[in-house]
Amino acid sequence: MVVIIDDSDQSISLAVGVLRAGGIVAVPTETVYGLAADASEPAAVSKVFTAKGRPFAHPLIVHLGAGASLEDWAAHVPDDAFRLAAAFWPGPLSMVLPRHPSVSTVVTGGRDTVALRMPAHPVALRLLAAFGGGLAAPSANRFGNVSPTTAADVRADLGDEVELIIDGGPCEIGVESTIVELVGGRAGRQAMVTILRAGAVGPEALAGVLGHAVGTTARGPARAPGMLASHYAPRTPLELWPENTEDGAARRVADLVSSGARVGALCLGRIEVPGAAVAWDAGGDAAVFARSLYQWLRRADAENLDILVVVLPPPEGISLAVRDRLRRAATR
Ligand code: TXA
Numbered sequence: 643m644v645v646i647i648d649d650s651d652q653s654i655s656l657a658v659g660v661l662r663a664g665g666i667v668a669v670p671t672e673t674v675y676g677l678a679a680d681a682s683e684p685a686a687v688s689k690v691f692t693a694k695g696r697p698f699a700h701p702l703i704v705h706l707g708a709g710a711s712l713e714d715w716a717a718h719v720p721d722d723a724f725r726l727a728a729a730f731w732p733g734p735l736s737m738v739l740p741r742h743p744s745v746s747t748v749v750t751g752g753r754d755t756v757a758l759r760m761p762a763h764p765v766a767l768r769l770l771a772a773f774g775g776g777l778a779a780p781s782a783n784r785f786g787n788v789s790p791t792t793a794a795d796v797r798a799d800l801g802d803e804v805e806l807i808i809d810g811g812p813c814e815i816g817v818e819s820t821i822v823e824l825v826g827g828r829a830g831r832q833a834m835v836t837i838l839r840a841g842a843v844g845p846e847a848l849a850g851v852l853g854h855a856v857g858t859t860a861r862g863p864a865r866a867p868g869m870l871a872s873h874y875a876p877r878t879p880l881e882l883w884p885e886n887t888e889d890g891a892a893r894r895v896a897d898l899v900s901s902g903a904r905v906g907a908l909c910l911g912r913i914e915v916p917g918a919a920v921a922w923d924a925g926g927d928a929a930v931f932a933r934s935l936y937q938w939l940r941r942a943d944a945e946n947l948d949i950l951v952v953v954l955p956p957p958e959g960i961s962l963a964v965r966d967r968l969r970r971a972a973t974r
């Protein structure tokens with residue numbers, strides 16, 4: 643039986659006890675809820691993979707608290723990594739660095755690199771401070787499902803697998819962290835920085851801090867195992883329309899409705915769709931779109947829609963991450 647606890651000091655102590663005993667706890671972060679285990683205990687970390695039904699070759703992100711030192715987790719820390727940490731931590735940026743020999747390969751899916759991030763959520767930071775070590779935590783959903791942005795989402799997906807969920811309210815950002823890989827950067831040289839997964843920290847913000855350009859990679863499984871083309875997937879089929887095609891998408895919805903389908907519509911701004919079962923918009927606010935995205939995808943399933951017609955937001959800022967997740971969610 644799963645127990646949802648509040649964010650009191652007593653709850654944090656309870657969660658620390660479960661983690662120290664090798665158990666797993668669902669924890670709020672500013673991006674999505676994570677399923678956390680003691681990163682230094684391979685047996686505990688294994689439970690995370692089992693609970694999610696996640697292949698063991700898909701590495702986890704290690705979450706670090708305010709006092710943590712990158713050098714305890716990475717065998718080599720380029721200056722660029724210190725710069726990015728200073729600028730964006732705590733925050734929605736994960737950095738892939740060479741694995742320190744003390745980091746278990748169970749955490750890293752057998753790889754020689756490790757992903758590190760300091761979450762910007764007061765509850766996660768208090769838990770990390772009280773725990774005193776690193777917490778390996780993927781998103782707290784069953785493998786392939788939509789990531790959870792509320793405690794209730796975690797319970798609905800993993801309620802049979804997890805004992806404890808800390809309720810820290812709905813997640814502020816709503817899509818997973820930006821993942822960057824840093825290669826090289828020895829002897830004061832700049833590292834090669836590549837975005838493996840889009841998130842709230844975009845390429846311009848990264849380049850602004852680094853003073854040099856960052857690359858983006860094709861979503862290859864070799865570079866970021868677990869970054870499958872089909873992922874973050876609701877049951878409802880999605881039909882994606884390019885940005886600024888609200889009129890065409892509305893006509894498409896009307897056609898689908900007249901053919902008897904149960905249709906939903908989703909877009910950044912306004913769209914008039916008479917006859918649609920549901921129509922969601924973000925009021926023109928890209929941050930609201932990101933924050934609400936996974937809630938809408940869950941509701942699309944709950945509404946038993948035959949199809950959800952989505953107009954993509956323009957490719958800038960956090961909408962780059964929204965577009966990425968929608969493309970994956972639309973891939974069967
Ligand atoms: O916002 C987030 O990042 C959330 C919260 C809980 O922090 N976590 C999250 O974890 O999204 P997860 O496991 O669902 O996605 C992490 C992804 C993996 O799919 C994998 O592609 C990538 O991080 N990753 C982790 N370690 C890596 C490594 N050593 N090399 C390349 N990619 C790595």
Ligand code: MG
Pocket residue numbers: 780781789
């Ligand atoms: Mg995930």
